Amino acid sequence: MTSQLDDMLGHFADIDALDLDGVEPMTQPYPLVNVLRDDTVAPGLDRDEVLAAAPDPDSDRFRVPPILGLDG
Amino acid sequence: MTWTHEGFEMVVGLEVHVELATNTKLFSASPNRFGDEPNTNIDPVTLGLPGALPVLNRRAVELAMRIGLALGCEIRPCVFARKNYFYPDMPKAYQISQYDQPLNVDGSLTLPDGTVIGVERAHLEEDTGKSTHVGGAGGRIHGSEASLIDFNRAGVPLVEIVSRPDIRSPEQARAYVAELRSILAAIGASDAKMEEGSMRVDANVSVRRPGEPFGTRCEIKNLNSVRSVGRAVDYEGRRQVDLISVGEVVRQETRHWDETDGRTHTLRTKEDADDYRYFPEPDLVPLAPSDEWIAEVRASMPPLPSARRACLAEATGQDAVSEAVSTVVDRGQDDYVHAVVAAGGDAARALIAVKEAFADEPASPRVPAEDLAVLTQMEVAGEVTSTQAKTLLAEIVAAGGGDARALAAAKGFEAMDTSELESMVDDAIAAQPDAWAKFCAGEAKAMGAIVGHIMKASKGQADGKAVSAILDARRG
């Protein structure tokens, strides 16, 4: 798959020809700003329902195998 | 107080994560509450379920702005960013945070002694869930069989406050944390309790010879109290200097502070650190608080601890950095002291009384201000000795109030008048000629025997201060 990655990146070299100096990156298609919500509690999900859908539920928490990568 | 070890100085920056005192989480309407049953404050956003979308909490932004203003920051238009990494307590496998355009920048925190510590930024981000490890020694990950994840805390609003590396001693580190905690509580942004995890401190420590470029730094985690901050920073500074002194190199890494053995230990090396692949959060839009909103927040801010200390110091004639002033302001009881003064009480005595006897009282104590005012007036007028006043104070606090005059009368407290005192002093000098001689020769300690004689003879009713004054005057 990594060689396919190289091939694709090769196709994408066409944008290198463009002069992008001073062009602002566009992250949002529609210019909205300051979308906020009130700090009011709303009903959430039922724990039992959620844990029933979990791959390895404990009685009240989600269980996972040992977390590697830390000696702490 | 400077810290040096073998000619090196320490360079410390502190990163403090603060849980905001909102009703709901940063991006969803689940309750923001400590101590609930695991996984009872969850919703699709909290769990990172497919299709869930974040919506920003207005109150969290307000509190973050308060923090920025309290630290003298510039509040800027900002965006949110995704910090991508895998960890079981990270439901989306990315944390929504702020990266190159944070909300608050370029502030400072002035320590009580006047030292200014720069604050680089204070930005908003969401908290992770909590994992507990089962099967390993002491609940640690190492050797564990499994981990259990609780997502109640996932999504709780945090502000991360990053200081500049301006701290140069353990004392300054402690003072920074203590003052920051005080500020956060005073402005209502957070209850900032390290012991509950609503304020978490990481220290970045490096060492250098003064004037040289910064050395390699290590990040220290697991600092659970102000005291730990000081101890850990001191240990780490020494550890690094000792390494360098024997020709070794400080490795850039994250270290874990162990409170029991008083040392830091390697947690993980930075070389293995994740590339977080930050990019602007496409599910949120930019946040640009208007000048009007900023002005509103500024206007609604309670006074900062430094201002309150200055005010109390002026009212009571004490130093702003004195323990009495700091303690009383920290407890939020300075308004009460002002109330006692307004009711005619003696300011200096009121301050001492509140400091000494109101430790277990809330910010608004039960004792009516007028009651304490009367007691202080009695003490000033000499109607009761300071010892008697203390006794009355304890009773009044325990009862949540009381008429000091009535109580004094009931106990038969009354201060002795001056001529009575003078004759008791005569008797005591006659009874303790050696002590008197020593006292006149300059031994201040010798006064103790004479005063003790008088207190015994008067059954504790003599005013110790008045007696000392008479003795000093007699000595000439």
Place this chain on the structure above:
Amino acid sequence: MGRAVELAAGVRSGEVRAADVVEGYLSAIDAREAEVHAFNLVLADAARERAAAIDAVVASGGDPGPLAGVPVALKDNLCTRGVPTTCSSKILDGWRPPYDATVVERLAAAGAVVVGKTNLDEFAMGSSTENSAFGPTRNPLDVSRVPGGSSGGSAAAVAAGFAEVSLGSDTGGSIRQPAALCGVIGVKPTYGAVSRHGLVAFASSLDQIGPFANDVADAALLLESIAGHDPGDSTSIPEVFPSLGASLRAGVEGVRIGRISDLPAGADADVEARLEAAFEALAAAGAEIVDVEVPAFTYGLTAYYLIAPAEASSNLARYDGVRFGLRVDAADTNAMYTATRSAGFGDEVQRRIMLGTYALSAGYYDAYYGKALKVRRLIADDFARAYERCDVMLTPASPSVAFPFGSKTADPFAMYLCDTYTIPSNLAGHPAMSVPFGSGADDLPVGVQVLAPALGEPVMFQVAAELERRAS
């Protein structure tokens, strides 16, 4: 009037029973679903129950809503509470969302009857529905050919008469291209016009939900039913477009239709011919054809295949086996992540995650993702300039008619080229729709794409309605 519009009117007035309507569509499903495989899940019982409930509302004098009794199919990346939502992926096989997507709630409130969850390219990544973990969907018009993708199931369901209308999602063309290949109408609305709450995210700044229908009027009705502000989606536009009814009748007298003179080549001759015919038809109807240039249009493909996989690599990181979905057990969490995701994701998804991770990685961000965001700005600016001189533009929706299975799977890039004409609208956040306009090679349908500026749905539908009138 559209068929769905008529149906709803009949049900609301009591003339027609929703229960009878839905039986008709369920029979169609019985007859051909085995061959077409439009659905991951047919919801026959639930549909019957719902239809009965609607009839009860009408019988008691109530109004079930503007889509009363209309059978609708939902792409299986839309969360349906308690009903499996798989995104055609093994990693979500059997997962039942605990909540409904906003569009699902709005359809229910409008009285629609959901008949099933439709097949898609896994996690909406593809242009042929061949990337589904549960087998491909076949084009009802020619079962040896693809229906297009990623919303192939939703397009096929409408083309085959399994539902009168359906919802799909469009990130780079995933509604418009299958619509073109199946000979139906497919609409991608303005970004932010329809709430994404409950749409399983592929690329958050590009995804939009939109309707498939047999008639432009039905597409308009469905779009109106689901569009509008949702406080649960921060990117949701506060006020969208007004009602589209008037636009459908307005005609195109004086409307300026842009022909993009520097459009990238690559469309087959038969497709080009139909596009030409469309321009002629609109000119004959009184429209003014204007030549415009969109120089950055041709770079859309590259920008998209950097931005979309980048966002997807982040959006799909949550499938880690911890809280829901597939988990493959392992000795530690890192091994669990790897094992789960290797087993759960198909090749195309893994390919895009890898590409996206690379495009965002330290040292490469500026060269790839960062650069692509700037190209995106150029495209939006070029569109803005062009729209000073025209009201809408016309392009092919797909470079070719429906192609045979397996004909584009050898080289991923060959498949990516299917999105050449649809991608720029996603990048700019503009609305666009595909309208069937005659046939091409092998008598297969050709779709003409109408593009409009942000919130330009009214003029877009105005032109689409005229094309529909003149298609035959």
